[in-house]
Amino acid sequence: MAKRSPLTRARILAAATAVADAKGLSALTMRALADDLGTAPMAVYHHLAGKEEILDGLVEKIFEEIDDPVPGGPWREEITRRCTSARAVLHEHPWAVSVMESRVSPGPNNLRHHDAVIGTFRRAGFSVTLTAHAYALIDSYVYGFAVQEAMLPVDGGGIGELASDIMGTLPADEYPHFAELVVEHVVRPGYDFGDEFDFGLNLVLDGLEAALDRQGLSPGMTKGREVSHPAP
Amino acid sequence: MAKRSPLTRARILAAATAVADAKGLSALTMRALADDLGTAPMAVYHHLAGKEEILDGLVEKIFEEIDDPVPGGPWREEITRRCTSARAVLHEHPWAVSVMESRVSPGPNNLRHHDAVIGTFRRAGFSVTLTAHAYALIDSYVYGFAVQEAMLPVDGGGIGELASDIMGTLPADEYPHFAELVVEHVVRPGYDFGDEFDFGLNLVLDGLEAALDRQGLSPGMTKGREVSHPAP
């Protein structure tokens, strides 16, 4: 793409993202990356220590793209915006979860982002324990949804064709419930797996809201409602 | 391990699982696998077409290990058992989700298992649409939880030490909410991230129960409550 500007850490990471987006994670080799940058493979090593550091950089770029929630704001709106943004970013970069899984320690963007998520719950009155629950729950949901989207062989509308391909090849009477779901739902025009995201997110947030209310009514509320960093 | 029995598809897949469990997915090479089996690398190719077929086989073995729910049984108990089992299996084999992400089409065990999950919801009166919601939601949660567990550098109790290591290295005042969560919760004796699973699962199932009740009361209930394969 951009050819003759001097090699930069940022330019290398941008090219790495482009290669992974376009051809998949397995096509992201040091040689392919150098090709895309118009340099020899070894040129990259003068700006980043090696492939591991490139992968670390890619994950940090991902967390840069995701909207941070604002602690102190209305928690449900903030968390909704954050989760919707995270899902969109992970959808654009289907390799992202795989790369995250292979990292050993979180970078500054990762920490800052999750500090904001935790802070949003705490400032809204979630106890430390309930914040830990909520944090594990929403991240599981967002990451898991992204994994499922990444597992789909095609995007959005195309899934209908694929599903009917599968059902055509496979004995439908061996998997009757699967077949019913595909025939009566998935192949219908307008179906998009991505639309399932909002249902689950709202259900999860309803549950957290109820848990927050229950906490407020329970005897141990004083500790739970303590806010570690009160607004000025 | 077992050395001199004749090479078998099953024995190869068992060895592949053992290598991935013990040394990680990246250590699962055809040469390392052959070493473990006590043969030359190319011997494996007489029983499986190549590495892709090995990975397909590993995923099928995973779905063999997970308890199928029984359609027609009490849906909440069945789904709880299934999700608990799935989480345990994915915890034992932290490489499993990564491998699943890279597969193109589901194998028979995979299809049978998900047919049972879908059937459990349908037979309990979930409409096709609500079943699609429920299916996406619980699998997102289970896969996402597994991803997060796989991202943790150490297991269970050891996470406390690691967390305090991180907090020791990192400026705690830059990530105040993160620091609070670690100091007041994660490093406490007895904390185990895996324990977070039940909270989220119960919250999700509560939400699905409420959605099922709402569906039963709504005008369009007849179609939704139709059971495609009534008990004899």
Next chain:
DNA sequence: ACCTGAACACCGTTCAAGT
């Protein structure tokens, strides 16, 4: 200082050959 080319130890896989 920034980039290069040749070389090394890997990887999955093909192919001709052994028993």
Next chain:
DNA sequence: ACCTGAACACCGTTCAAGT
């Protein structure tokens, strides 16, 4: 039929050399 060894086209990375 089942297994083997050498070879091929890759991969990340080291190292000595170029500008």
